[in-house]
Amino acid sequence: MENRIQGKRILVTGASAGIGRACAERFAAAGAHLLLVARRFDRIEDLRARLSREKSVPIACFPLDVRDREAVGAFAGELAGRQLTPDILINNAGLASGLDPFQEGDWDDWDRMIDTNVKGLLNVSRALVPLMIAAGRGHIVNVGSLAGYQVYPKGNVYNATKFAVRALSEGMNIDLAGTGIRVSMISPGAVNTEFSEVRFHGDREAAARVYEGYTPLYAEDVAEAVFFIVNAPPHVNVQNMLITPAAQRNVYCVERAGQA
């Protein structure tokens, strides 16, 4: 397959773990230049040091909370000032927080999910899209979810945020017609990352149970799919890719060992 991302500048939000980190590794292996963003700066700095040593590609890291609109604006200004406008933006930073029936939902969990998954994606995109428009090119990939297609019990607000990512991906793609910028979305099913540990507020046993009895996706599987999306020829846009473990037929139907 032709490598079209070599030398391209790719910004990955949430690059300190899981899918974002795996994307950074995949893109570095393809010779892309990376801009890595997360709150845990030590982690992206370690990743930067390792990947620049192993893959010899330019990588810059920035501590950033995508919920902080002012900080995101300053970050965009810094990128513009250093002529580091990304060719490709991967809006990956996101999380589930809690798994409670709606009537017992925790306001802090709700704020965290809405502020990160919806408003964080908006903050980053709204700040960077004008730079990409000025450059006359660009590709945005929003990380949605199977949870943006089917609501499951206790998923309520997380589901709502991923339905919103789906609507925003479609809306951004329409509004950016004529700018040279493509907008894509990838919607994974269950991926074995730190996601469930975050959802269960650090309860590792509860998190491990999510992936029991079947083989989930790994972050590298999703990164390979994202690579396919961003590596598509300029006349092609993969608008949405729904990717699940083979055992996960939909949100409700997961073939687990020992279950009928």
Ligand SMILES: NC(=O)c1ccc[n+]([C@@H]2O[C@H](COP(=O)([O-])OP(=O)(O)OC[C@H]3O[C@@H](n4cnc5c(N)ncnc54)[C@H](OP(=O)(O)O)[C@@H]3O)[C@@H](O)[C@H]2O)c1
């Ligand atoms: N795992 C799944 O089953 C699954 C399925 C479908 C979709 N997804 C989506 O995939 C994306 C990545 O999740 P993952 O599975 O890779 O989980 P993960 O391993 O927990 O990684 C989440 C990443 O998001 C970053 N992040 C969270 N809040 C942030 C904030 N306020 N500002 C900046 N970065 C932030 C984290 O970095 P810091 O904590 O260092 O900031 C971390 O790098 C999310 O959007 C998630 O909703 C996951």
